Amino acid sequence: MEENLLVVENLKVYYNDNPGLLKKNKEVLKAVDGVSFHVKKGETFGIVGESGCGKSTTGRAIVGLITPTGGKITMDGRSISGMRRKDRYSMAKKMQIIFQDSYSSLDPRFSVGKTIEEPLSVHKISDKAARREAVYKLMEDVGLRKEQYDRYPHEFSGGQRQRIGIARALALNPELIVCDEPVSALDVSIQAQILNLMKDLQNKYKLTYIFISHNLSVVKHVCDRVAVMYLGHIVEIGDKGHIFKNPKHPYTKALLSSIPEPNPDETSMAEMLEGDVPSPVNPPKGCVFNTRCKYACEECFHTLPELEEVCEGHSAACLRLGKFNN
Secondary structure: OOOEEEEEEEEEEEEEEOOOOOOOOOEEEEEEEEEEEEEEOOOEEEEEOOOOOOHHHHHHHHHOOOOOOEEEEEEOOEEOOOOOHHHHHHHOOOEEEEOOOOOOOOOOOOOHHHHHHHHHHHOOOOOHHHHHHHHHHHHHHOOOOHHHOOOOHHHOOHHHHHHHHHHHHHOOOOOEEEEEOOOOOOOHHHHHHHHHHHHHHHHHHOOEEEEEEOOHHHHHHHOOEEEEEEOOEEEEEEEHHHHHHOOOOHHHHHHHHOOOOOOOOOOOOOOOOOOOOOOOOOOOOOOOOOOOOOOOOHHHHOOOOOOEEEEOOEEEOOOOOOOOOO
16 A cells, blocks of 8 residues: 555646636636645545535546646556547546436436446447446446346436446446545435445455545545645645544644534534635635634735645644644
8 A cells, every 4th residue: 555556746727717708807716726645556545625625626637527727647657647638548447436416427318237338338348248247247246236237327216326326437447436425415324335335345446546525524434544625725634543633734623623523421622613715716815724714823824834744644734833732
């Protein structure tokens, strides 16, 4: 697990907001603004944060669904940034994605069998008979019956549809799967089933996951390392144990304190965040968290902090590290 499978360096995804033909000054929405991290082979790397922080955009840029504005992405030692379409097409075999909405991500005109077989057909892998047998095997691996091969998405429950999406992602035997909130739309009991299935498949297929979620309880259960994002930036990154037991960034602390406490006798120590997330079109100068941070000082409004190593495997981007109570 020491070898890096994926390296992301200074990733940027900007969108030009065109307010009208008569306006000369077009605004730029900075969805992802200088994100860097690496993912080791065989691990589950979590990306967490509030809605709109840029975590899903990061995942989609990695698999090529979004073209980055800047930065470099390296997969298995090979740069895929600016790669030609033909080469990117072949790289798709190594990287796949599981979407949050299992219904809209499936073509309602395709049967389950055709949906799972499509990646094999597109890449011209084996003949039709062999592909069908491969689909049967994938359906069995994700907990579906081969008798369901000719059924359509609307005939399945949300959990079953997510199993179809997982089987489709596995069809090309990828090395890396980006899981974009794969269980957030499911009931809690079904979430546990899908998470356990994904863990079993990870061991069976030697998979590496990037697990994107806003649910910290789920992230704590499935991830090895975690990156915390806020307004397009990573504000803290480290091993799961460090992040959950000894968070250093005020935003991470606030997120963790918002996890519901199941014991009614325990006193809640929630650090409530005040105000709303600023617009990525007009982010704050200096530290992006300064408008909601109770520890902010004058320097925080002028200087953008960079990730600073707190201990081995744990870094945070805060100008006041060690200056407030931990």
